[in-house]
Amino acid sequence: MTDPMLRPRRSVLYMPGANERALEKAKTLPADALILDLEDSVAPDAKAEGRERVCEAVANGGYGKRELTIRVNGLGTQWHADDLRAVAKAGPDAVVVPKVNSATEVHAIERALEAAGAPDHTAIWAMVETPIAMLRAHEIAAASDRLTVFVMGTNDLAKELHAEHVPGRAPLLGGLSLALLAARATGKVILDGVYNDVKDLDGFAEECVQGRQFGFDGKTLIHPGQIGPCNEIFAPSEAAVAQSRKIIEAFEEAAAEGRGVVTVDGRMIENLHVDNARRILAVAAAIDELGS
Numbered sequence: 001m002t003d004p005m006l007r008p009r010r011s012v013l014y015m016p017g018a019n020e021r022a023l024e025k026a027k028t029l030p031a032d033a034l035i036l037d038l039e040d041s042v043a044p045d046a047k048a049e050g051r052e053r054v055c056e057a058v059a060n061g062g063y064g065k066r067e068l069t070i071r072v073n074g075l076g077t078q079w080h081a082d083d084l085r086a087v088a089k090a091g092p093d094a095v096v097v098p099k100v101n102s103a104t105e106v107h108a109i110e111r112a113l114e115a116a117g118a119p120d121h122t123a124i125w126a127m128v129e130t131p132i133a134m135l136r137a138h139e140i141a142a143a144s145d146r147l148t149v150f151v152m153g154t155n156d157l158a159k160e161l162h163a164e165h166v167p168g169r170a171p172l173l174g175g176l177s178l179a180l181l182a183a184r185a186t187g188k189v190i191l192d193g194v195y196n197d198v199k200d201l202d203g204f205a206e207e208c209v210q211g212r213q214f215g216f217d218g219k220t221l222i223h224p225g226q227i228g229p230c231n232e233i234f235a236p237s238e239a240a241v242a243q244s245r246k247i248i249e250a251f252e253e254a255a256a257e258g259r260g261v262v263t264v265d266g267r268m269i270e271n272l273h274v275d276n277a278r279r280i281l282a283v284a285a286a287i288d289e290l291g292s
């Protein structure tokens, strides 16, 4: 794959790091990426055991092409430093750090990974999930090249805002937009937050469509049943791929005749639409490559 930023991250499944059955089951699930969690889903008494278990899972492998990440406990917790040291040794594709609130914190994480000898391929995925992180989203995203992905923490954000979870997510839209603006301005990938009602697949699909329309690259998930619909919704549709090919072809024909603008199906097409069509084809090709 040419561009690591184009790696498919439609479906990114969290699983409790202390749950051996889930860690094993994940090897067969069609998620693009996995987050082996040491934070919210692991009880304080099980943190040390969970840490050992997820690091062992990464070292043993068996997850195929799925991108493998570990979510550590947050800065300022009693587990953070030990988690980072263990993760640096295990060398997953990324370390997911919750509640990142400033560029200074990103630099501290970066230094800790370097000091612990983390391999270069272990990226930082920063969770943005507090009001201050929304207001500082750009400084956080721009703080490091090692930070490649923003992950929305919409449960924590709603909690901090004293907001209610409602269909359409009106109370969260300001924060989602700020994080998206920051991610796009700095060339980072950005993943939408989780949908808590694992039985409500209609509501889940609606939220996936909303996330895709907003511009998110994919969504974080909590249950295997959410993977299939999420993969489908975040992949370019056959119609979008066909339309992209048509746009590129029509524009190239026009350009050969010295024209910089053309219409396709009655709509104006300029260079920027062609760039977008090429991006859609590249995303579709990366998804095909993953499946092969």
Ligand SMILES: CC(C)(COP(=O)(O)OP(=O)(O)OC[C@H]1O[C@@H](n2cnc3c(N)ncnc32)[C@H](O)[C@@H]1OP(=O)(O)O)[C@@H](O)C(=O)NCCC(=O)NCCSC(=O)C[C@H](O)C(=O)O
Binding pocket: 013, 014, 015, 016, 021, 022, 023, 025, 026, 037, 040, 041, 129, 152, 153, 154, 155, 156, 157, 193, 194, 198, 221, 222, 223, 224
């Ligand atoms: C939400 C769950 C607690 C539901 O669990 P359960 O009722 O046991 O589910 P099922 O009986 O339907 O499970 C069916 C089988 O699937 C396996 N399973 C379930 N979830 C996962 C998973 N996430 N990864 C892998 N495998 C999974 C079960 O083991 C069953 O397998 P089998 O027995 O072989 O049939 C549960 O789904 C769960 O724990 N989900 C993850 C919770 C989690 O990780 N939470 C933390 C991340 S979300 C977050 O932190 C939010 C963020 O920070 C924010 O602020 O927004």
Ligand SMILES: [Mg+2]
Binding pocket: 040, 098, 129, 153, 154, 155, 156
């Ligand atoms: Mg959270």
